[in-house]
Amino acid sequence: MNILAPVRRDRVLAELPQYLRKEAALHVHKDFHPRVTCACQEHRTGTVGFKISKVIVVGDLSVGKTCLINRFCKDTFDKNYKATIGVDFEMERFEVLGIPFSLQLWDTAGQERFKCIASTYYRGAQAIIIVFNLNDVASLEHTKQWLADALKENDPSSVLLFLVGSKKDLSTPAQYVLMERDAIKVAQEMKAEYWAVSSLTGKRLSSFCCDIPAYLASHSYNSSCAQ
Numbered sequence: 001m002n003i004l005a006p007v008r009r010d011r012v013l014a015e016l017p018q019y020l021r022k023e024a025a026l027h028v029h030k031d032f033h034p035r036v037t038c039a040c041q042e043h044r045t046g047t048v049g050f051k052i053s054k055v056i057v058v059g060d061l062s063v064g065k066t067c068l069i070n071r072f073c074k075d076t077f078d079k080n081y082k083a084t085i086g087v088d089f090e091m092e093r094f095e096v097l098g099i100p101f102s103l104q105l106w107d108t109a110g111q112e113r114f115k116c117i118a119s120t121y122y123r124g125a126q127a128i129i130i131v132f133n134l135n136d137v138a139s140l141e142h143t144k145q146w147l148a149d150a151l152k153e154n155d156p157s158s159v160l161l162f163l164v165g166s167k168k169d170l171s172t173p174a175q176y177v178l179m180e181r182d183a184i185k186v187a188q189e190m191k192a193e194y195w196a197v198s199s200l201t202g203k204r205l206s207s208f209c210c211d212i213p214a215y216l217a218s219h220s221y222n223s224s225c226a227q
């Protein structure tokens with residue numbers, strides 16, 4: 001007996017969401033590889049790797065990691081800052097090309113004093129989201145250290161990276177243009193996909209968050225179908 005509720009309509013993905021910037025995108029094709037589509041239509045996806053992916057969210061304190069997850073998973077926003085102590089965890093279900101696909105989202109603490117608890121949860125991630133505040137250049141500079149720490153516990157050759165600028169609602173267009181130029185440079189160095197979002201308005205959050213399972217699924221389907 002299936003006791004799970006159906007997947008929410010906006011979590012049903014039939015194609016890859018569009019990237020934000022082509023210069024800092026992990027994939028530039030609009031659709032899944034034809035071999036993948038074919039395998040899914042013929043229900044030959046049994047050998048495809050993971051259908052649950054672990055995603056860790058790291059970055060400086062107060063950059064907005066928790067708000068980002070709360071906006072996406074619960075459609076809520078809290079303007080009061082409550083530091084994450086250690087880690088929090090959310091599970092989000094999707095359907096990618098008709099195949100159930102779940103994300104485990106691990107929200108980690110940015111405060112230095114909680115970092116050693118949080119880092120014990122880094123291991124085994126299929127994707128790392130490194131968050132910085134679009135209005136705080138230091139938080140962008142620190143993303144390299146966050147990534148280095150997260151990669152110590154993961155396989156750098158297989159983990160997918162997303163560099164996410166938060167609090168876009170607080171930047172003027174002129175400030176944003178300058179920050180985006182630097183952020184794209186950092187994303188290219190890291191080989192990460194770049195996104196800019198606002199958890200207050202929710203703008204682009206859904207596209208970004210749906211991009212993660214879509215890309216993880218296409219990545220794992222593509223490699224397994226190619227064998």
Ligand SMILES: Nc1nc2c(ncn2[C@@H]2O[C@H](COP(=O)(O)OP(=O)(O)OP(=O)(O)O)[C@@H](O)[C@H]2O)c(=O)[nH]1
Pocket residue numbers: 059060061062063064065066067068078079080081082083084085108109110111166167168169170197198199200201
């Ligand atoms: N204006 C605006 N404020 C935001 C946004 N996202 C987060 N904030 C605010 O920024 C503060 C910190 O947000 P959190 O999500 O708790 O930050 P965090 O990165 O989880 O912090 P730690 O758990 O300490 O690592 C809160 O006061 C939020 O309301 C946003 O998109 N726009």
Ligand SMILES: [Mg+2]
Pocket residue numbers: 065066067082083084107108109110
């Ligand atoms: Mg937090």
